[in-house]
Amino acid sequence: MKTEVGQRQDLAVDGLVPSTTMSPASVAAAAADLGRCYEEGLAVIPQGGRTQIGMGAVPHRYDVAFSTTGLSRLLEHEPADLTCRVEAGMRLGALQAVLHLHGQRLPLDPPHPEEATVGGLLAANTNGLGRGRHGTVRDWVIGVTVLYPVGNPARVARAGGKVVKNVAGYDLMKLHIGALGTLGVIAEVNFKVQTLPEASADMLAWFDTPAAALRCGHGLALGYLLPAAMAVLNREALGQCGVTAPRPWVLAARLEGYQAEVAAARDRVAAAAREAGGQVEEPAPMFWDAARGWPAAPAPAVVLRAATSLTGVPRLVDAIGTDASVMAQPGVGVVQVRPLPGMAEPVVNRLREALGPGGSVVVERAPAAEKASLDVWGPPPAGFALMRGLKASLDPRGVLNPGRFVGGI
Amino acid sequence: MEAAARTRLLDRLREVVGDRYTLADPYEIRLYQYDSSPETALPDLVVIPASAAEVAAVVKICAEEGCPLVSRAGATGLAGGTVPVFGGVVLAFSRMDRVLELDYENLRAVVEPGLVNLALSNATRPRGYYYVPDPSSQGASTIGGNVATNAGGPHTLLYGVTVNHVTGLELALPSGELVEVGGGRAAETTGYDLTGLVVGSEGTMAVVTKVWVKLTAVPPQSKTLMAIYPDVRSAGNAVSAVVGSGILPAAIEMMDNISIRAIEAAVHAGYPTDAGAVLLLEVDGLPDVVQQLTERMVAICRQHGATEVRVAKDEAERQALWRGRKGAFSAMGRISTDFYVMDGVVPRTRLPELLDQIERISQRSGYRIANVFHAGDGNVHPLVLFDAFQPGQYEEVLKIGDEILKLCADAGGSITGEHGIGLEKRENMRYIFSEDDLAVMDQVRRVFDPDRRMNPGKLFPTDGAEPPRIHAVRGQRAAARGSITGEEPWI
Numbered sequence: 064m065k066t067e068v069g070q071r072q073d074l075a076v077d078g079l080v081p082s083t084t085m086s087p088a089s090v091a092a093a094a095a096d097l098g099r100c101y102e103e104g105l106a107v108i109p110q111g112g113r114t115q116i117g118m119g120a121v122p123h124r125y126d127v128a129f130s131t132t133g134l135s136r137l138l139e140h141e142p143a144d145l146t147c148r149v150e151a152g153m154r155l156g157a158l159q160a161v162l163h164l165h166g167q168r169l170p171l172d173p174p175h176p177e178e179a180t181v182g183g184l185l186a187a188n189t190n191g192l193g194r195g196r197h198g199t200v201r202d203w204v205i206g207v208t209v210l211y212p213v214g215n216p217a218r219v220a221r222a223g224g225k226v227v228k229n230v231a232g233y234d235l236m237k238l239h240i241g242a243l244g245t246l247g248v249i250a251e252v253n254f255k256v257q258t259l260p261e262a263s264a265d266m267l268a269w270f271d272t273p274a275a276a277l278r279c280g281h282g283l284a285l286g287y288l289l290p291a292a293m294a295v296l297n298r299e300a301l302g303q304c305g306v307t308a309p310r311p312w313v314l315a316a317r318l319e320g321y322q323a324e325v326a327a328a329r330d331r332v333a334a335a336a337r338e339a340g341g342q343v344e345e346p347a348p349m350f351w352d353a354a355r356g357w358p359a360a361p362a363p364a365v366v367l368r369a370a371t372s373l374t375g376v377p378r379l380v381d382a383i384g385t386d387a388s389v390m391a392q393p394g395v396g397v398v399q400v401r402p403l404p405g406m407a408e409p410v411v412n413r414l415r416e417a418l419g420p421g422g423s424v425v426v427e428r429a430p431a432a433e434k435a436s437l438d439v440w441g442p443p444p445a446g447f448a449l450m451r452g453l454k455a456s457l458d459p460r461g462v463l464n465p466g467r468f469v470g471g472i
Numbered sequence: 473m474e475a476a477a478r479t480r481l482l483d484r485l486r487e488v489v490g491d492r493y494t495l496a497d498p499y500e501i502r503l504y505q506y507d508s509s510p511e512t513a514l515p516d517l518v519v520i521p522a523s524a525a526e527v528a529a530v531v532k533i534c535a536e537e538g539c540p541l542v543s544r545a546g547a548t549g550l551a552g553g554t555v556p557v558f559g560g561v562v563l564a565f566s567r568m569d570r571v572l573e574l575d576y577e578n579l580r581a582v583v584e585p586g587l588v589n590l591a592l593s594n595a596t597r598p599r600g601y602y603y604v605p606d607p608s609s610q611g612a613s614t615i616g617g618n619v620a621t622n623a624g625g626p627h628t629l630l631y632g633v634t635v636n637h638v639t640g641l642e643l644a645l646p647s648g649e650l651v652e653v654g655g656g657r658a659a660e661t662t663g664y665d666l667t668g669l670v671v672g673s674e675g676t677m678a679v680v681t682k683v684w685v686k687l688t689a690v691p692p693q694s695k696t697l698m699a700i701y702p703d704v705r706s707a708g709n710a711v712s713a714v715v716g717s718g719i720l721p722a723a724i725e726m727m728d729n730i731s732i733r734a735i736e737a738a739v740h741a742g743y744p745t746d747a748g749a750v751l752l753l754e755v756d757g758l759p760d761v762v763q764q765l766t767e768r769m770v771a772i773c774r775q776h777g778a779t780e781v782r783v784a785k786d787e788a789e790r791q792a793l794w795r796g797r798k799g800a801f802s803a804m805g806r807i808s809t810d811f812y813v814m815d816g817v818v819p820r821t822r823l824p825e826l827l828d829q830i831e832r833i834s835q836r837s838g839y840r841i842a843n844v845f846h847a848g849d850g851n852v853h854p855l856v857l858f859d860a861f862q863p864g865q866y867e868e869v870l871k872i873g874d875e876i877l878k879l880c881a882d883a884g885g886s887i888t889g890e891h892g893i894g895l896e897k898r899e900n901m902r903y904i905f906s907e908d909d910l911a912v913m914d915q916v917r918r919v920f921d922p923d924r925r926m927n928p929g930k931l932f933p934t935d936g937a938e939p940p941r942i943h944a945v946r947g948q949r950a951a952a953r954g955s956i957t958g959e960e961p962w963i
Contacts, residue, residue: 143712144819144850166718199660201668202636211912220912224904226817228849229886230622230672231893232905232931233913234635237668246664258718285579287689288758323761372578372657396578396659421640422658444663446653449645452919453664457912469663 074128076108077121077431081128088133090150090208090219090250097248098215100127100462107212107462109244111152111180114173114359115187117428119243120439123466131182134250137161139225145256146205146225151182151249167256170197172292174359182249188241191355192292195284195394196319197257204236205229206253211246212462219250227255238453245468246457260319263291264329267346268336269310273297273389276314277377279339280393283316284373288328291319293394294354295380300388300401303360304353306346314341314393317351357390358399358427365407365437366428367400369414375422382417386410396422411437443470473516473539473559481537485519485561488529493520493567504562507544509552510812510866511895513941515542515562522567524642524650524681531679532648534561540928541646543675545586545614550813551894553621553674557929557939563679565616571595572682578657579687580639585616585680589623592685601687604631607890608798615683622672624890626723626797627754629848631688633890635671642682643670646921656684669916674892675927677920691756694722695766696790697783699773703748704728704843708824710751710776711847715820717772719765724848725752725797730807731842731855738803741796742789747779751847752793800844801855808840808857812869815891816880820850829879830854837872851889852880878903893931901933 071080083105087093100107106124110116111131131152140147142165149158155169156177162168172191173179179189185207190199206223222235239249270276276295283290294315298308306313314336318328333343360366369379379398380391386406391398402410407429414424426439443450447470454461454472466472473481478496486494495501495518505512516539521527534541540560547554556562565586573582576599583592589610593602606625607613613623619641624633631637640654643666654667670677701707707726714721727735727750732743743750751773755765770781784790796803804811818826827843830852834841845852856872858865877887881903888897901910910932917924917932929939 141819141821143716143821145715146819198632198636201665202632209912218908218912220908221905222909222913224884224886226819226850226885226889228624228628228633228817228846228851228889230624230633230890231886231888231897232901232909233916234622234668234672235912235916237635237665238916240665240668242664258720261718281577285576285689287692289689321757321761321765323764324758327758327760370655370659370661372580372659374577375658392659396657421656421661423660423662425662440662444653444661446643446651446666447663449651449666449919450664453916456915456919 076116076125077434079122079125081108081125083126084128084130086130086133090134093134093248093250094210094216094219096129097210097212097217101212101217101460102215104460105462106465108464109186109248111183112154112175112178114175114179115183115189117362118187119464119467121431121434121466122464129248131180131248138251142167146227146253147256148225148251148253149181150251152180155179155181155184162256163259166259168259169203169254170257171200171203172355174356181252185240185249185252186242186244192294192392195293195392196289196291201237201240203254204240204252205255207236207239207249208251209235209239209247210250211457213457213459223253225253243464243468245454245464245472247463262322262325263317263319264325265346265351266316266318266329266332266343268314268341268343269308270312270314270339270341271310273312273380274377275339275341276312277380277391277393279335279341280314281373281376283332283335284394288324288331289394290316290328290332292317293392295391295393297389300357300390303388304350304357306350310342315346315350315354354390360401360428363430364428365402365426365433367402367411367414367424368427369398369400369418369422369424371396371398371418371422375419378417379414382413383410384413407433407437415441440469477537478516481533481539482517484533485517485530488533489519489521489526504544504564505555507547507549507552507554509550509555509894509896511552511555513555513557513939514559515556516559518562518564520564520567524644527563527679527681528644528648528650530561530563531644531646534925535646535648538923538925540925541679542927543616543679545616546588546609546612548609548613549617549621549894550815550891551888551896553892553894553930555895557895557941559941565614575657576601576687580657581685581687583615583683583685585614585619585683587615589613589615589618596687597690600690602690603685604637604688605634608801615685616680619671619680619683620673620675621890621892624851626725626846629724629846630720630722635668637686638667638671638683639686640684641667641670641680643678644681645678646926650681654684674894674931676917676931677926693759693762694754694756694790695762695783696752696754696793697766697769697781698743698793699751699753699778700744700747700780701749701751701778704827705824706777707749707751708827708847710773710778712820713772713776714753714769715848717768719755719768721753721769721848722756723752723754724846726750726845726847727797727800728843730840731800731844734803734807734842735796735800737806739795739799741792743796752797804842804855804857810858810860812856812858812873814852814854814856814873814876815888816852816877816885817889818850818852818880818883818885820848822883822885823847823850826852826879826883830876833872833875837868839869839872850885874900895930898931898933
């Protein structure tokens with residue numbers, strides 16, 4: 064399948080353009096296409112809505128843009144079972160729309176849900192601000208069908224199943240979540256879903272120092288009425304979310320649950336914020352939409368993502384200084400950072416120095432030219448030899464996303 | 473294993489863990505041929521290490537000697553997962569049972585794999601936190617065993633299973649190398665999610681030597697109600713109605729009449745012995761919310777044919793209701809000499825149909841089948857009652873088990889919800905997985921363990937090729953007309 068040059072630019076990854084596109088419309092066709100790539104040793108970059116296509120190191124090679132958007136069907140949804148089965152190219156927004164009709168949702172809230180596909184959601188392990196209470200992608204996936212480039216046609220293999228409780232066989236879902244499409248092409252995903260909460264409420268509390276805002280958020284995270292989402296932003300980040308700040312730091316909280324629960328949580332958050340010196344108010348309605356999309360800033364922004372323990376968050380926020388916009392999740396241990404132009408390298412270095420044992424600092428987005436000097440993934444994690452072994456076994460010719468993942472995988 | 477090889481292995485293991493904790497005596501190692509399944513097999517040697525470093529040294533020696541290795545702790549497994557069917561070394565974790573760290577500020581605990589599940593929550597409850605997964609065996613099963621099987625329990629309906637609460641592992645790889653995987657205290661780490669992969673792998677990838685788990689704030693209040701029904705079908709409809717109402721109960725459990733009578737005989741939980749079925753429903757949260765939800769659930773249960781609904785009026789009554797449910801399996805001893813526990817899963821909407829089919833199997837075969845199950849998530853535990861002293865019964869019961877699992881698979885479900893595949897359901901894997909599915913799993917396994925020495929003979933179908941040492945103790949008992957026989961241990 065030949066592609067016009069104009070289209071190829073649209074399919075670029077870190078400036079590299081593919082020579083071929085493939086956009087299969089069935090799992091069998093996808094297996095045939097991927098099988099051909101295996102046979103010819105073509106470098107494949109699987110992609111859906113391309114909302115996270117900037118993740119990862121610069122690919123070593125890029126021959127085939129392998130689009131999953133032709134696989135976009137909802138295959139099953141039995142509302143009473145609270146489960147569904149979808150093709151990987153289905154847009155998250157389209158899935159949510161169907162679920163909402165039945166009073167349900169997938170409680171994952173990544174940037175650009177209208178564009179993002181469920182396959183991409185898994186591959187990039189994109190988690191929104193709601194993970195404190197609802198968990199991450201790995202907590203909602205109950206089965207996958209994956210194409211493995213080990214022959215022609217590619218091997219189609221499933222793991223997990225369609226039921227919410229299942230321990231038969233290896234949990235290979237976990238292997239593909241966050242693997243950035245380096246071990247296989249996700250073709251179908253089975254999810255468990257959730258009943259929509261009865262009520263929700265949003266709050267903001269303004270603070271003079273990050274320490275006070277973070278301490279307040281940490282305290283709320285340790286208690287029973289954990290907000291569904293919590294983020295601490297500095298004035299710069301808040302401005303990028305379209306809110307003018309009366310004070311330099313804010314703690315934003317989204318509360319969800321039964322009516323009475325939300326009412327109680329509201330009182331509790333307000334009391335905790337005031338006690339910590341905060342000034343409480345309701346946010347503008349558009350705030351959370353803007354906050355959701357904030358980490359997916361358009362090029363040429365650099366976006367960093369640091370993961371640490373709950374108690375490690377203030378240290379990281381301190382290390383950033385004033386050279387960046389900051390969105391920290393005090394109930395989770397994640398700090399997302401958009402350094403000011405030209406400041407990416409010093410901010411990355413300071414974060415990596417401040418990071419205790421465990422945890423990580425990843426460059427989620429950056430212009431290709433900057434990626435090399437920033438060391439996108441940081442040092443390979445413990446167990447890296449096993450990871451390399453998994454890659455060699457499941458993608459023996461190295462056709463999937465060569466070079467984009469951790470440690471050059 | 474040849475005599476010379478065994479002697480050499482024994483000497484080397486003794487150097488690591490000491491004489492006292494290296495068992496070779498036939499009398500002593502015989503205790504390690506069991507778990508809670510009917511099958512048994514003798515190990516060659518048993519070691520009881522005291523630390524991760526000792527485990528790693530033992531694993532390394534086994535690698536050098538090419539010896540199979542099976543880890544075990546509480547031995548509460550129902551699927552034969554820790555029965556050493558290829559002999560070799562059994563690593564027993566009874567000495568590695570410490571809470572290493574309770575880090576409340578980070579909502580984490582770090583524990584050794586031999587720690588009994590309930591001991592962790594008992595340690596943290598005074599501070600207002602608990603470890604959520606609560607398999608019914610939680611008073612005896614260990615965190616390490618829970619990790620191996622990705623154990624569930626009644627409260628996984630709302631809060632998830634073991635893997636949702638484990639954030640990191642220290643592993644002794646089959647080579648003997650120790651590695652820490654996963655974020656541990658941190659929210660996440662880079663690379664593939666090896667923690668999520670190893671949880672539930674039933675000891676076939678590596679030996680777990682340390683576990684990082686999440687601690688969760690204890691809900692201010694939990695309320696349990698019991699709804700009494702004339703039959704299982706009407707109770708099932710009530711479950712669907714509760715779930716469809718938007719209420720998210722923490723647990724929904726069902727027991728049928730046979731189970732109720734056994735439980736009452738054994739633990740006096742206060743269940744009505746003339747009921748066709750009872751439902752236990754639990755909600756937790758703020759007192760006001762709990763009160764409202766309880767009232768709503770009571771109304772729904774009545775609308776759907778409950779003859780009576782009782783709300784536990786205090787913690788003692790609530791605990792009694794749960795003691796009945798969690799003691800259900802062992803209570804079967806009151807009404808049958810033996811029972812065979814199944815662990816199938818179907819989509820919740822297929823439960824009524826499955827229960828009808830099980831009832832027909834019971835009528836056709838003449839075996840009584842009790843049903844105790846996690847109704848909220850479609851996880852059924854049919855208990856087939858039989859008498860192992862009657863020749864042929866055990867074999868017939870196994871066939872009934874296969875038939876029920878096939879029904880679950882055909883309904884879009886699974887052959888195990890929480891007990892694991894182990895030895896028992898190896899061949900049933902083909903009910904739900906294709907050759908290609910299994911091939912990928914084996915590829916993954918061999919990345920960790922190229923020689924398949926870690927817990928060999930488990931999880932994957934062997935197509936009838938019986939492992940060398942397996943025999944069913946109950947089957948043998950029948951064959952011997954009442955006297956338990958065992959192979960002489962290999963010496």
